[in-house]
Amino acid sequence: PIELSGFTASCENEIVTLNWATASETNNDYFTIERSINLAEWDPLLIVNGAGNSNTLLNYTAEDNEPLNGISYYRLKQTDFDGTSHYSKIVPVFFGDESTGGIMNNWVDDEKNLNILFRSLDDVDISISIFILTL
Numbered sequence: 001p002i003e004l005s006g007f008t009a010s011c012e013n014e015i016v017t018l019n020w021a022t023a024s025e026t027n028n029d030y031f032t033i034e035r036s037i038n039l040a041e042w043d044p045l046l047i048v049n050g051a052g053n054s055n056t057l058l059n060y061t062a063e064d065n066e067p068l069n070g071i072s073y074y075r076l077k078q079t080d081f082d083g084t085s086h087y088s089k090i091v092p093v094f095f096g097d098e099s100t101g102g103i104m105n106n107w108v109d110d111e112k113n114l115n116i117l118f119r120s121l122d123d124v125d126i127s128i129s130i131f132i133l134t135l
Contacts, residue, residue: 002050003025004076005020005022005057007019007089008020009074009093014095015064018076021058027053028050028081029079030078031047031079032047032077033046033074033077036074037072046062069095072092074090076088
């Protein structure tokens with residue numbers, strides 16, 4: 001239905017900005033931005049109309065003007081005219097008190113990659129070592 005070129009989320013000035021681009025679209029009705037705090041329950045936030053059919057690069061932007069404190073996860077749900085839907089990768093965003101440091105959260109994405117979000121209290125280099133043990 002679409003060829004998604006990217007999906008990102010960032011927080012600045014108490015607003016989460018979500019950006020995505022499509023290289024092509026076929027029968028694309030609309031996009032739904034969904035947000036979660038636990039990766040199990042997702043709430044629809046915004047709906048953005050799709051282009052229907054396109055073979056050119058299209059850029060989209062949406063804003064969450066009421067982000068939740070802490071880490072929120074965002075995903076993009078794309079829906080075709082026939083009701084078929086597909087999901088993007090999940091992206092995390094931190095909003096809130098900057099004094100919080102350490103490992104904030106971790107999750108496994110759709111490709112089965114382990115993602116760890118780490119926030120440092122100071123502007124210092126951080127070294128993380130991961131050891132895999134097999135039995």
